[in-house]
Amino acid sequence: MIIIMTPKATDEQINAVTDKLKQFGLDNHVSRGVERTVIGAPGDENKVDKEALQAIAGVERVIRVTQPYKIVARTYHDSDTVIDINGVKLGGNQIQVIAGPCSVETLPQMEASAAAVAAAGCRMLRGGAFKPRTSPYSFQGVGVEGLEMMKQVAKPHNMPIVTELMDVRQLDAFMENKVDVIQIGTRNMQNFDLLKEVGRTHIPVILKRGMSATIKEWLMSAEYIAAGGNHNIIFCERGVRTFETYYRNVLDVTAIPVLKRETHLPVIVDPSHAGGKAWMVPALSRAAVAAGADGLLVEMHPTPCEAWCDADQAISPEELNKLMGELKITAEAIGRTI
Ligand SMILES: [Mn+2]
Known part of the structure; x- marks a missing residue:
């Protein structure tokens, strides 16, 4: 999961996000850019309530990396199911x-x-x-x-x-x-x-x-x-x-x-x-x-x-x-x- 912070996001707001990610059992990698901070969160996205992250002040956007469907996905089973x-x-x-x-x-x-x-x-x-x-x-x-x-x-x-x-x-x-x-x-x-x-x-x-x-x-x-x-x-x-x-x-x-x-x-x-x-x-x-x-x-x-x-x-x-x-x-x- 990737969390993009707003340009004016404070350290407290960034910490609130990383704390929330820990609660969901996800890791976090904070990259502080010149314009804004982006947080990479590897782990099982299905455990994450996207809206709960989105609601934290200073969060601009939350992006899922994987699809929310698993068993029906092509990535689960490479060849065509007959x-x-x-x-x-x-x-x-x-x-x-x-x-x-x-x-x-x-x-x-x-x-x-x-x-x-x-x-x-x-x-x-x-x-x-x-x-x-x-x-x-x-x-x-x-x-x-x-x-x-x-x-x-x-x-x-x-x-x-x-x-x-x-x-x-x-x-x-x-x-x-x-x-x-x-x-x-x-x-x-x-x-x-x-x-x-x-x-x-x-x-x-x-x-x-x-x-x-x-x-x-x-x-x-x-x-x-x-x-x-x-x-x-x-x-x-x-x-x-x-x-x-x-x-x-x-x-x-x-x-x-x-x-x-x-x-x-x-x-x-x-x-x-x-x-x-x-x-x-x-x-x-x-x-x-x-x-x-x-x-x-x-x-x-x-x-x-x-x-x-x-x-x-x-x-x-x-x-x-x-x-x-x-x-x-x-x-x-x-x-x-x-
Ligand atoms: Mn009919």
Whole structure:
């Protein structure tokens, strides 16, 4: 940690800083320059309350040298982490496309979805049984029954299932139904109690980016899960809120290489919620793969216009099929497979 004093800082103020650093268990090296004094403080920065130092009179700025996240950081684990999801490997050279409807509706709808997803060459099925909706009067999801339905329809195709967990009280049902991947949605990215609970399991977690979250906040949320012992974390960029109103969110493609640099964990992209329109999905998907995403989370419905939720952003089985063909070319161009 580096503490920069104001030009007029007194010896007492400098001593107050070094005393505080000792309390936190850090060393201190005081360098008195012509203009101002700088204090270098080697040691474990995680033990330091930055604000407590900042509050001391005469302190201009406190700078951290290391990142506040540890387990999820690239410095913790040099090579890419590959997560094995019941035989499907995410984070390696092969790109994984997870597809399925926004919400689980009926058994025939889920059977048709699973068949279409498998036929297109995707290896994982998504679907929401519990839905976070902006309005309390909108369809809220079919609940636990939806988890059973997903497992049932995915089994013949040998596909792991991905579904969103909204509340700690639903976790037992997720465990009982052997949900393969838990999704934490954008609205829950900083629901720290929920993150701690999934951190106690070993079920892989897709952590979506909060719609207004910075990369640092997102990494810290992942650290909550990792700190509990669950290192099977997948980051999912799903678009952020900006001034633009033409599309639902702005897909932050820049976040992909940044995260790949900052963390060893897999990074995937949700092009459906980013654009909010089915016609944008192919272009955003290609951009994500080209930028280095390890996978995609795509909304597909057997009959999009009849979908109970997010109907205008779901692609059809035919469109998914075509998209997989296009992505194969994109993946090959950068030396990856799909
Ligand atoms: Mn949706």
